[in-house]
Amino acid sequence: MKKNILKKDHVRPFLRKLARDSRLIAPVRTSHRDLLYQEIESIDSAEIDLSEQPQESAKQFLFPQQEQLFTYQNTSKGFTFSPRKSGMPTVLFGLRSCDISAILYMDVIFLRSPRDHYYLEKRRDTIIIGIGCNEPWDNCFCNATRTGPFLEIGFDLQLTDLGDRFYVESGRAVGDEILEKWPQFFSPVTEEDEKLRYQLMLEARSGFKRHVHVETAFQKIADNSVSPSVWEHIAKRCDGCGGCAYICPTCTCFTIFDRPLSPHTGERLRTWDACTHDGFTRMAGGHNPVNPATDRLKRRFMHKLYYDYKQFKRPGCVGCGRCVGICFGGVDIAMFVDMVCAEKRDQRQSAAVIGDLLVEAGLITRKQLSEALEKRDRTGMPLGSVLMEMGIVTKEDIANCLADKVERL
Amino acid sequence: MMETGTMRENMRNAVTDNVFMPIETVISEIIEENSTIRTYTLRFTDRAAAFSFLPGQFVMLSVPGHGEAPISISSSPTDTDEIQLSVRRAGRLTSALHSMKAGEFVAVRGPYGVPFPVDELKGRDLLFVAGGIGLAPLRSLINYCRAKNREYGKITLCYGSRSPSDIAFKNDLDAWKADGSVDVRLTVDVPEDGWYGKTGLVTTLLDDLSINNSNTSALLCGPPVMIDAVISKLKESGMDTEKIITTLERNMKCGVGLCGHCHMEGVLICKDGPVFNVKALENIMGATG
Amino acid sequence: MAGLATTFGSGAMTNSINEITGAEVIFVIGSNTTEAHPQIARRILEAVDNGAKLIVADPRRTELSRSAHIHLQLRPGSDIALLNAMMRVILSEGLIDDAFIEMRTENFKELRKHLLSQDIDKLAAVSGIPVSQIKKAARLYAGAQKGVICYCLGITQHICGTANVESIANLAMLTGHVEQAYTGVNPLRGQNNVQGACDMGAIPGVFPGYQPVSDPVIREKFERAWGQALPSEPGLTITDMTHRGRKNGIRAMFIMGENPVMSDPDASKVEETLKGLEFLAVSDIFLTETASLAHVVFPAASFAEKCGSVTNSERRVQLMHQAIPPIGECRSDSEIITELAGRLGYTMAYENSAEIMEEIALLTPIYGGIFHDRLETSWGLQWPCPSRDHAGTPYLHKYSFARGKGRFVPAENITPDELPDDDYPFILMTGRVYHHYHTGAMTRASDILSREVPEAVLEINSDDAREKGLRHGDMVSLRSRRGEIEVRVKPVDTISRGMLYVSFHFHESPVNRLTNPALDPVAKCPEYKVCAVNLEKA
Numbered sequence A: 001m002k003k004n005i006l007k008k009d010h011v012r013p014f015l016r017k018l019a020r021d022s023r024l025i026a027p028v029r030t031s032h033r034d035l036l037y038q039e040i041e042s043i044d045s046a047e048i049d050l051s052e053q054p055q056e057s058a059k060q061f062l063f064p065q066q067e068q069l070f071t072y073q074n075t076s077k078g079f080t081f082s083p084r085k086s087g088m089p090t091v092l093f094g095l096r097s098c099d100i101s102a103i104l105y106m107d108v109i110f111l112r113s114p115r116d117h118y119y120l121e122k123r124r125d126t127i128i129i130g131i132g133c134n135e136p137w138d139n140c141f142c143n144a145t146r147t148g149p150f151l152e153i154g155f156d157l158q159l160t161d162l163g164d165r166f167y168v169e170s171g172r173a174v175g176d177e178i179l180e181k182w183p184q185f186f187s188p189v190t191e192e193d194e195k196l197r198y199q200l201m202l203e204a205r206s207g208f209k210r211h212v213h214v215e216t217a218f219q220k221i222a223d224n225s226v227s228p229s230v231w232e233h234i235a236k237r238c239d240g241c242g243g244c245a246y247i248c249p250t251c252t253c254f255t256i257f258d259r260p261l262s263p264h265t266g267e268r269l270r271t272w273d274a275c276t277h278d279g280f281t282r283m284a285g286g287h288n289p290v291n292p293a294t295d296r297l298k299r300r301f302m303h304k305l306y307y308d309y310k311q312f313k314r315p316g317c318v319g320c321g322r323c324v325g326i327c328f329g330g331v332d333i334a335m336f337v338d339m340v341c342a343e344k345r346d347q348r349q350s351a352a353v354i355g356d357l358l359v360e361a362g363l364i365t366r367k368q369l370s371e372a373l374e375k376r377d378r379t380g381m382p383l384g385s386v387l388m389e390m391g392i393v394t395k396e397d398i399a400n401c402l403a404d405k406v407e408r409l
Numbered sequence B: 001m002m003e004t005g006t007m008r009e010n011m012r013n014a015v016t017d018n019v020f021m022p023i024e025t026v027i028s029e030i031i032e033e034n035s036t037i038r039t040y041t042l043r044f045t046d047r048a049a050a051f052s053f054l055p056g057q058f059v060m061l062s063v064p065g066h067g068e069a070p071i072s073i074s075s076s077p078t079d080t081d082e083i084q085l086s087v088r089r090a091g092r093l094t095s096a097l098h099s100m101k102a103g104e105f106v107a108v109r110g111p112y113g114v115p116f117p118v119d120e121l122k123g124r125d126l127l128f129v130a131g132g133i134g135l136a137p138l139r140s141l142i143n144y145c146r147a148k149n150r151e152y153g154k155i156t157l158c159y160g161s162r163s164p165s166d167i168a169f170k171n172d173l174d175a176w177k178a179d180g181s182v183d184v185r186l187t188v189d190v191p192e193d194g195w196y197g198k199t200g201l202v203t204t205l206l207d208d209l210s211i212n213n214s215n216t217s218a219l220l221c222g223p224p225v226m227i228d229a230v231i232s233k234l235k236e237s238g239m240d241t242e243k244i245i246t247t248l249e250r251n252m253k254c255g256v257g258l259c260g261h262c263h264m265e266g267v268l269i270c271k272d273g274p275v276f277n278v279k280a281l282e283n284i285m286g287a288t289g
Numbered sequence C: 001m002a003g004l005a006t007t008f009g010s011g012a013m014t015n016s017i018n019e020i021t022g023a024e025v026i027f028v029i030g031s032n033t034t035e036a037h038p039q040i041a042r043r044i045l046e047a048v049d050n051g052a053k054l055i056v057a058d059p060r061r062t063e064l065s066r067s068a069h070i071h072l073q074l075r076p077g078s079d080i081a082l083l084n085a086m087m088r089v090i091l092s093e094g095l096i097d098d099a100f101i102e103m104r105t106e107n108f109k110e111l112r113k114h115l116l117s118q119d120i121d122k123l124a125a126v127s128g129i130p131v132s133q134i135k136k137a138a139r140l141y142a143g144a145q146k147g148v149i150c151y152c153l154g155i156t157q158h159i160c161g162t163a164n165v166e167s168i169a170n171l172a173m174l175t176g177h178v179e180q181a182y183t184g185v186n187p188l189r190g191q192n193n194v195q196g197a198c199d200m201g202a203i204p205g206v207f208p209g210y211q212p213v214s215d216p217v218i219r220e221k222f223e224r225a226w227g228q229a230l231p232s233e234p235g236l237t238i239t240d241m242t243h244r245g246r247k248n249g250i251r252a253m254f255i256m257g258e259n260p261v262m263s264d265p266d267a268s269k270v271e272e273t274l275k276g277l278e279f280l281a282v283s284d285i286f287l288t289e290t291a292s293l294a295h296v297v298f299p300a301a302s303f304a305e306k307c308g309s310v311t312n313s314e315r316r317v318q319l320m321h322q323a324i325p326p327i328g329e330c331r332s333d334s335e336i337i338t339e340l341a342g343r344l345g346y347t348m349a350y351e352n353s354a355e356i357m358e359e360i361a362l363l364t365p366i367y368g369g370i371f372h373d374r375l376e377t378s379w380g381l382q383w384p385c386p387s388r389d390h391a392g393t394p395y396l397h398k399y400s401f402a403r404g405k406g407r408f409v410p411a412e413n414i415t416p417d418e419l420p421d422d423d424y425p426f427i428l429m430t431g432r433v434y435h436h437y438h439t440g441a442m443t444r445a446s447d448i449l450s451r452e453v454p455e456a457v458l459e460i461n462s463d464d465a466r467e468k469g470l471r472h473g474d475m476v477s478l479r480s481r482r483g484e485i486e487v488r489v490k491p492v493d494t495i496s497r498g499m500l501y502v503s504f505h506f507h508e509s510p511v512n513r514l515t516n517p518a519l520d521p522v523a524k525c526p527e528y529k530v531c532a533v534n535l536e537k538a
């Protein structure tokens, strides 16, 4: 597959060509300073910004939040159903690796048999131009899900930011075609470019601020050793708003409903749905087999971290970190994995007792505990000493705590 | 002429590869089974659109404006090229359907789901256990086996209803009794005046039977509590769980494995079910405790 | 509102929302925070994660109470008894903040006298909570360095709403939990702009910024700006208009963005009043139950179709931008008002909402420094913000209360206006559910939200349900002295026996036909939260 250099100055002219007969989607800095993938109306006025991870994924362009399936007309002679044509040539430009991986995931869901007509119509005509992440953001953990920060496959073109220029590699025949069609924008790759790119990739890989042990969590779930209190803890905090599913690039569940437009006509629509909604599985008469919230949360996290893992050998989470901070209750997949893994270490060395007691007594938080446990694992120091060194508790606290426990016994 | 012809052709293509497009049918007959269940005979207005199916499969039934719901086909593929759906009034869509008359239109798409293993069942005695509307999918299989009576063994049906006036599918029960093709046994939870039959859960009917475990398959459909009770009873009596076959019910929106509503422990009921044997189910549930 | 005004001199949240995360003890009373204020609940949970202790006082076992260290499951309408009992404990155990009381408050002697006259066992019995639990809660709250109280409609929507709030304020002042960051008393507002509406004078007796109409100097200021003589008498309260409209000589009404036919107590009375008007105009984004009664309906633009500011619970004025052009013929509220004023012969010419904001700044000292250009680049400004160079005020009453000294206002427990008796043996509480908002005019238009909660459900204690022979899903008819509705029941174990809980979003089960219009004498807020009812299978 081909490799080239594209000067940053030439990006706009290049996009102008691409946009001529396609709808162009790219990360845009809006007037309120949000960064969102948006359809570009005018290349000259849109502020295309490749410097950060956009706040939302590109899911909506292939699988819109609400989509008409067909319209119906009801006469005395029967129905007319008119399906909607929804495809149009599209270029998704500047997609992050996680967002591309999420599209590959959606491909699996929507294009196995039977195929989802509306997804296919859009997907068939979509060109994906991604950009690797030189510097992961605060909540990213695509290294743990093996979906970034750079990709080997899945893109038509992938850019790497080399400063004043992009390194452009093609991943598919379509990518090659683009490079061949507009050779004027591209120049050959030098050895220095290659070296720099390699260097950046290495740095990116070591640049993660969060360490989310997705595989450990999978093992824990597979061993059936996630304690019920973990599920309880997160269920208590879930309001069932569905926000985590809506923001998630790999959440593809939807519901279908009819919306009458007049007494004899109407449309059938599909809308994003969320497995944390109570109505998602409720049946006629009110019985819900996936109830209470503990079961729903279990289903959500098990689906991503266990069933998908078993079926596809990789999790149904692409580590984009977007569900972190979206939840009113502070429930997110990274926090869940942390909780599950913190448990694991506790069991391994049974120092859990002190940690848990301190948490119970309200002297330290779960978060601090998992930090401390991590540090303990790294340094080999006893948990108590780590906590004291971190300045979170005093010797007295620990002593009191243990004394309390003895008293209670 | 030519033009409309190609247009129809194009439409058909669009329809056939788009799983969400329903096919129009007309209600040709309505049978009142009891106060809440009616059986609808549907004729495809475009005969070419008629599909073939096997007992145990379901369709997504549309009343445009009121949405869609999964409904088992209760007629046997051996009957005609019409299909029958037996529907209990449960909510919005089913109520809308119940207010419709013969000659009006509804739409279906399907058939979906894994059918009963009609080949595996060949040569075996069949024990059907149903409660209420649960007889609908079993009715399809019973009539199928009756039509191919040489291929199947003895057919027994244990059917539980809430009260004598709630007993549904009376025409069928009478016909089965009349020609002796099915050993029909009934019970009700709450007896009424003039009821001389059994009272109690459907499991009590099982006590009266002598089942040859080695050559009998059981097929169950009804409320979850009933199914659980029957399964444990049959297991107790030594029946192999692989030979106990049941159907599961979940909220379904697409019917084809796309929407995620019917997900259960990594399985999609609409696609991997709704028919399961109990052994397979125990494996699925056992995977995660 | 009124309760905090008498004690602190200002009725708003004293803290910023984010400060909650830094509290040591959080005392939530009369607020189903997780369902009604998820953004606040999230801060509370974060605080708990950070080690804070949580006390929840609620008759129901709410979602938040599951995370609480102490859940005080009090009898509805016994808040004052509980608060007095806590204060009594704090007083007798010497946990009061002497320095604070000395320097910053007045009338402590009265409170002390009052508390000493109270018998803690009696108070505990009234509230239905064991003394030991009350003591635990009192010590926890008083012992904290940083204590926050959050309350909501469960406190205010009572006949003794004002006294309830005053008691909360007493408790906070007694322990010195007011004047600092992470410490204070916080009424949670139900909507994104209730605070703003109050700030702008949508209360009978005040101009914008709580400037009384009775003050001639202030009146003159507004008369000069608006070129009109202005009344010196307070206007009518909502229930004065909707329940006693004709008696008060009202012949025509213009209702903006309210659905009183659904939301006001004794709702059949409201409907009667509105139907009896000579003329009714309603502006709303949907054709609500109220709008369908109107002679003229103005289609109003939704929040996404206009530009302007809203002021939230924490007094934060935020600018909202127009996201989409108005759909169809709808217009923004300000356009509707100015056009209407024009036709009525009074010209209100504003170029845009920024100019309106300039006028607010000109006439309203607490908004004196708030302009659109300043809001544009920030997450908003918290009033008081008297001048352009003022950064806004994250927490109130630093160094001194708005009214000078904080005033203790002792209160006696006031039993609800209507108590259960043989004819109406159950106490009915009303509230909201997470997925719907107010009368459902907006949220029920969303397919997903209405699927989530398609209808009203009446929560009843499982034992009561069993006794009444009721099963999940049964329809019951629910009666009070004022009306009758049908609703589906759901047996639960999250409320005590003798109590019922139902949400008010559904016109099919219009709960406010049952509720009691008895008013709090000061705040004029109706006693929505409790009334006596009976039920039987429909």
Ligand SMILES: Cc1cc2nc3c(=O)[nH]c(=O)nc-3n(C[C@H](O)[C@H](O)[C@H](O)COP(=O)(O)OP(=O)(O)OC[C@H]3O[C@@H](n4cnc5c(N)ncnc54)[C@H](O)[C@@H]3O)c2cc1C
Binding pocket: A282, A283, A284, A285, B058, B067, B068, B069, B070, B071, B072, B073, B085, B086, B087, B088, B089, B090, B091, B092, B093, B094, B095, B133, B136, B137, B248, B249, B250, B251, B252, B253, B274
């Ligand atoms: C495989 C399968 C076969 C079925 N066969 C029959 C049958 O032969 N006869 C019969 O009377 N009923 C059958 N049901 C149940 C039937 O689908 C529900 O009673 C029906 O969906 C209720 O729809 P409603 O709009 O009237 O009720 P509402 O309560 O108004 O339903 C709202 C929505 O929820 C969904 N939903 C609610 N309950 C169910 C449910 N139990 N299963 C799936 N989706 C549900 C529906 O999609 C519906 O659009 C079957 C269900 C399944 C899963």
Ligand code: SF4
Binding pocket: A237, A238, A239, A240, A241, A242, A243, A244, A245, A276, A277, A326, A327, A328, A329, A330, A331, A332
């Ligand atoms: S975002 Fe949080 S509250 Fe909302 S559904 Fe997800 S876990 Fe539940």
Ligand code: SF4
Binding pocket: A244, A247, A248, A249, A250, A251, A304, A316, A317, A318, A319, A320, A321, A322, A323, A324, A333
């Ligand atoms: S679960 Fe969270 S981190 Fe994983 S892909 Fe979804 S939004 Fe991103």
Ligand code: FES
Binding pocket: B251, B252, B253, B254, B255, B256, B257, B258, B259, B260, B261, B262, B263, B268, B269, B270, B271
């Ligand atoms: S019903 Fe949609 S996946 Fe099964």
